[in-house]
Amino acid sequence: MIFFKRVMWLVLLNLSVLSCASQQSPQENNLYQALGEQQGISKLVDQLIVEIVADEQIFPYFAKASVSYFRKGFINHMCAISEGPCEYTGDSMVDIHTGMNISEGDFNRVVELLIRAMESTGISYPVQNRLLARLAPMREQIIKR
């Protein structure tokens, strides 16, 4: 199945490059793959959860949430925004984070925990930045709500 998908990806990618119809560079299309696909993203989110649990500033926000629900939702979301073969089915960023009153500093702290998780799961610096570039525009939907 995965093999078939890869072939499909490459065929589609080559077609779009050859036809010059592509709006996005092949590198951008590949973010999901650069993150290590489903397995890499799961590993990353698991490590992020470890970081969150150990963090004095951030853990209080999660104290009442369900780990398995968050894990599933976050993996699904990350897969979707990295243009993997997933459709995000959770609530909107605004709905999830409303009532939490997340500050700018809290948001940056989560970004730092994510960077740490990416480092310890071996994601390269350029790939880290490409993922952060997708997440940064969501800040307005998440903080101070």
Place this chain on the structure above:
Amino acid sequence: MKAMKRLLSTWLLCMPCVCFANGKILATPGVSQVEGAGGGGIVPWAQLAGYATEDEIAGSVFCSTAQVQDFRLKSCGAQINFYDRIEVSYAKQDFDVEPLSLTLSQEVVGMKLRLYGDLVYSDWPQLSLGVQHKMLETPDIAFALGAKEDKGTDVYLAASKLHLGAIAGYNFLWNATLRYSSANEMGLLGYGGTEGNGALHPELSAAILLNKHFAIGTEYRVKSENLAVKESNWHDVFVAWFPNKHFNMTVAYLDLGTIANIDGQHGWYVSMSGQF
């Protein structure tokens, strides 16, 4: 000196509420500029100095030195960042004129107001308005060269933006500043002169973050020629190191061109800052 004391006392007053502001991402505030503002080395940037976000106060101290062929500049000072909205800065500059074995000194008190945005997150660049009030303590040489004043106030508008992953996955930062200044050689040779009374000039910086601890970049600062002696635009290429949120260090190669008709003024710049 008075300004320094005032600054220190404000600072001590604030100490109990300054509990290590660290809400910003490493390296994003940049470094300290020779006139005391948060910025690059020679250009004030739109970012405010220190790691404070909306509910924090950050303090920083810095010392920088530039050694070129015939001159040496030492600049030390401090900044306080109130809630990522207002930056208040102070710098004391001592400029050794080696051929004449004398030192020119001035104080710079600065203020910067963040008008809009965030370097990393807003759609449009972060925008700040700043002033630098400079007081030359040793005006004799300046007046001898035809300067009109021993005090001056620069006003600048700065825009900056960090583009995440923009260049092959590396973060790209730029800053563009438009400054009105009547200063000659930053004010060390006074303000205004027989040839002019200052003007609006652009100053540009660009940097790439090689990883989360190192940035390399370049800056260009256009300057006025108000005196009969030649004055050049400034240019540098720098490496900045951010081992953590409490210390950073910058090393740069400087090309200051001609200062007071003495050509070939290039050399090295080293700067260190501490933040809390």
